[in-house]
Amino acid sequence: MLDQYAPYVWASYAIFVAMLVWDYLIPRLRLRRTRRAIAIRMKREATRKPGGTP
């Protein structure tokens, strides 16, 4: 299999995979956070409408 350079090779491939995972997760987390914030705002506005406090 791989000779003495194995740790270097594995390290490189691991960095690559780690980068892809990071790249996949970050926008998803952002989108989820944004949707949650909008949902909360919508709920707040829904409860405010009938009462109508300025």
Added chain:
Amino acid sequence: MAEQPSTPAAFGALLRRDFRLLWRRRGDALNPVLFALLVISLFPFALGPEPATLARIAPGVIWVALLLAGLLSLDTLFRADLDDGSLEQLMLAPHPLSVLVGGKILVHWASTALPLILATPLFATLLYLPEGTLGPLMLSLALGTPLLSLIGAVIVALTVGMRRSGMLLALLALPLYVPVLIFGAGSVMAAAQGLPYDGALLLLGAGLVMALVLAPLAAAAALRIALQ
């Protein structure tokens, strides 16, 4: 109402105004020189005072010190005019903004870089600059510092109005400064080794000519983008 002044007349008026404002604060012209002197003085303390060591790094250190001093002084290019509203007036003027910006860059270079260039023989002495390389050094700075001012002006225009933009400014300017530094300091290093150095200086000159035409245009565009 008086007749509309021509663009060259407006350019001249802007130069006279900026120089007059500068003259009122002429002490400030020493600030970049003091900064460069401090930076240069750090190296003997860091590396030891042996002439041989310092002589080898002298061209590079002087170039870096002047580059950093110039970078720090870039903020003053538009700051005063931005704060008192003159910048907006310049942008609304019926003259090409690029010409007016070019004038401001000229005055800024004369007030920040020219003192540095005049102080260079002093810096050269402090660092034991090798014999015969002062000429190429001054020439490289004469070509390189206007280039740095022009390139820096574009970046400063893009970030005008930003508070605490110092670190960001340096990050944005560095990639653009690298080629100038390479050819500028490189020409002096070549001269120090007895190699031909006119190629590098010609490249600097070519870059300067291009920047003289393009940088004011880019800076004007950047101002409009940053201040809309």
Added chain:
Amino acid sequence: MNPFMRWLHYLGAPPNFNAFAARWAPWFFLAAVPCILYGFWQALFVVPADYQQGDSYRILFIHVPSAWMSLFIYGVMAVNGFIALVWRIKLSEVLAMSCAPIGAAFTFVTLATGAIWGKPMWGTWWTWDARLTSELVLLFLYLGVMGLYAAIEDRRAAARAACFLALIGIVNLPIVHFSVEWWNSLHQGATIRLFGKSTIDPSMLPPLIALTFGTKFWFAGSLLTRTRATMYELESGKDWVRRDLEARG
């Protein structure tokens, strides 16, 4: 107006792009993963070890596609930046800004894998040769675009300023490469040629091609997802966002 332009116009509207991105991004990721896995398998287990470099050259199959992506993504960013500045299309602004972190990530991987490859091979983590130094400057360019975008309050003005910077950068990058090459030739012997006269053996092509396609598909999926996420943030007050939220639960 031809159909392609009409389709681009259609995509320019945020709700349409959102639907498009939501629909197609998963497929791009789905196309990317097998390519990357196949590339890994080929690179690590099938392709024979190099005569001179042993197994460490397998890092090439990560390093080279990442380097290509770092440059390709900058090109995509610059094109979108140009469109954004000239035609003021909001979607192009966001696309350009979404390119930057992905490009920076690939650039970082290029630099890191280059250093890791350099250590066993040439005994040094870093060398100031033209390619690595230009790659480092490229990283600064990406970080500069991201930094400028983050530093300005108004999102559209911020995007336009950063797009302008990206365009300046694309002019600058070949200049930097050229100047660093000159500089290395001046200080002879200080360089270690990272890529020598090696010609790619045909047996080495499958993993290289697989990872090239895989990273491109991945980039497409990631760009669509990031742009969608940013559009959501920018348009959060609009009706279409609320309707989309209710529809997708």
